[in-house]
Amino acid sequence: xxxxxxxxxxxxxxxxxxxxxxxxxxxxxxxxxxxxxxxxxxxxxxxxxxxxxxxxxxxxxxxxxxxxxxxxxxxxxxxxxxxxxxxxxxxxxxxxx
Amino acid sequence: xxxxxxxxxxxxxxxxxxxxxxxxxxxxxxxxxxxxxxxxxxxxxxxxxxxxxxxxxxxxxxxxxxxxxxxxxxxxxxxxxxxxxxxxxxxxxxxxxxxxxxxxxxxxxxxxxxxxxxxxxxxxxxxxxxxxxxxxxxxxxxxxxxxxxxxxxxxxxxxxxxxxxxxxxxxxxxxxxxxxxxxxxxxxxxxxxxxxxxxxxxxxxxxxxxxxxxxxxxxxxxxxxxxxxxxxxxxxxxxxxxxxxxxxxxxxxxxxxxxxxxxxxxxxxxxxxxxxxxxxxxxxxxxxxxxxxxxxxxxxxxxxxxxxxxxxxxxxxxx
Numbered sequence: 001x002x003x004x005x006x007x008x009x010x011x012x013x014x015x016x017x018x019x020x021x022x023x024x025x026x027x028x029x030x031x032x033x034x035x036x037x038x039x040x041x042x043x044x045x046x047x048x049x050x051x052x053x054x055x056x057x058x059x060x061x062x063x064x065x066x067x068x069x070x071x072x073x074x075x076x077x078x079x080x081x082x083x084x085x086x087x088x089x090x091x092x093x094x095x096x097x
Numbered sequence: 098x099x100x101x102x103x104x105x106x107x108x109x110x111x112x113x114x115x116x117x118x119x120x121x122x123x124x125x126x127x128x129x130x131x132x133x134x135x136x137x138x139x140x141x142x143x144x145x146x147x148x149x150x151x152x153x154x155x156x157x158x159x160x161x162x163x164x165x166x167x168x169x170x171x172x173x174x175x176x177x178x179x180x181x182x183x184x185x186x187x188x189x190x191x192x193x194x195x196x197x198x199x200x201x202x203x204x205x206x207x208x209x210x211x212x213x214x215x216x217x218x219x220x221x222x223x224x225x226x227x228x229x230x231x232x233x234x235x236x237x238x239x240x241x242x243x244x245x246x247x248x249x250x251x252x253x254x255x256x257x258x259x260x261x262x263x264x265x266x267x268x269x270x271x272x273x274x275x276x277x278x279x280x281x282x283x284x285x286x287x288x289x290x291x292x293x294x295x296x297x298x299x300x301x302x303x304x305x306x307x308x309x310x311x312x313x314x315x316x317x318x319x320x321x322x323x324x325x326x327x328x329x330x331x332x333x334x335x336x337x338x339x340x341x342x343x344x345x346x347x348x349x350x351x352x353x354x355x356x357x358x359x360x361x362x363x364x365x366x367x368x369x370x371x372x373x374x375x376x377x378x379x380x381x382x383x384x385x386x387x388x389x390x391x392x393x394x395x396x397x398x399x400x401x402x403x404x405x406x407x408x409x410x411x412x413x414x415x416x
Contacts, residue, residue, distance in 0.1 A: 038390045046344035067396050074391030
């Protein structure tokens with residue numbers, strides 16, 4: 001009986017996960033540019049959220065936008081950042097620091 | 098034989114004369130200076146100006162460790178100077194002196210000075226010439242183990258206390274001493290380095306007071322980066338709290354029928370890189386912290402939760 005209950009719980013888990021993700025909403029991801037430290041990236045993500053609200057209105061934002069998230073990529077200095085950007089443009093995935 | 102007797106008598110007389118003078122000299126000194134272990138003690142009466150001169154370094158910093166809080170006059174000079182507080186019974190005030198020996202070797206020496214404050218003298222003891230009772234303290238050298246003392250010729254010049262928006266600014270710290278440690282000097286122990294605090298108040302004095310509140314919050318939060326940069330992921334939200342608060346008052350407050358109070362960032366790149374992390378060591382700690390956050394994905398707080406990140410009383414800005 002105990003095992004059955006556990007199996008039931010395990011089966012239920014994916015449904016609860018799905019419930020947490022609202023498919024009707026779009027999550028926004030912000031990726032920082034060069035020479036940006038984390039707190040600036042954070043601040044810029046805040047600006048992006050405000051820009052969406054300004055452009056589409058708060059009603060649209062509430063109904064269609066989910067979380068605003070930023071993926072932070074540290075700076076290595078100007079030339080190294082340019083090099084990294086170049087690699088990405090050329091689609092060279094294996095970027096080595 | 099006669100010559101030997103004469104010489105002995107002469108030596109004896111000279112010795113007596115020498116020690117006699119020395120003893121008299123000590124008696125004439127009114128400084129009550131005692132030394133026990135590593136702590137020098139001086140006595141003063143309530144409301145008297147206390148001055149205690151140190152030497153043996155190129156930079157000095159005084160801070161109070163215990164007792165009734167007093168306002169130190171120019172705490173980054175060689176002289177400990179303050180007005181003794183009003184006491185009804187004897188009280189000890191303990192001060193710590195940090196001395197930087199020389200500019201090349203920024204190692205600091207520490208020494209404790211104890212000031213025993215006695216209840217005010219009767220009026221008959223008051224110095225009528227100045228109208229104020231002044232403790233006749235002698236220049237007492239605190240050499241802190243220095244033998245080849247490089248005594249600076251700095252003299253104590255009283256600077257007027259600076260008050261901005263009702264806040265008394267800490268004195269400008271000595272640059273060498275302030276930058277000799279990661280955390281620097283924080284005379285008023287409010288969690289923000291003195292040079293940073295002064296910059297914040299002087300830069301934002303003409304702006305809305307929330308600029309100062311937010312920047313001071315950042316100053317307190319950034320201290321954690323200097324203390325434990327390796328704990329970047331744990332302290333990250335707290336370190337960013339001032340920016341979170343700033344985002345609220347820059348963008349979000351209007352959606353909650355509150356005024357937009359921030360137009361330009363109070364906490365920005367310049368503040369971080371040029372003012373707060375202003376030495377190589379501080380910048381290294383910051384870069385270590387920043388590097389550890391790289392590769393992470395972080396979600397912005399919902400607007401309604403952002404306001405709670407302000408660590409000061411925000412109700413005063415609500416109309």
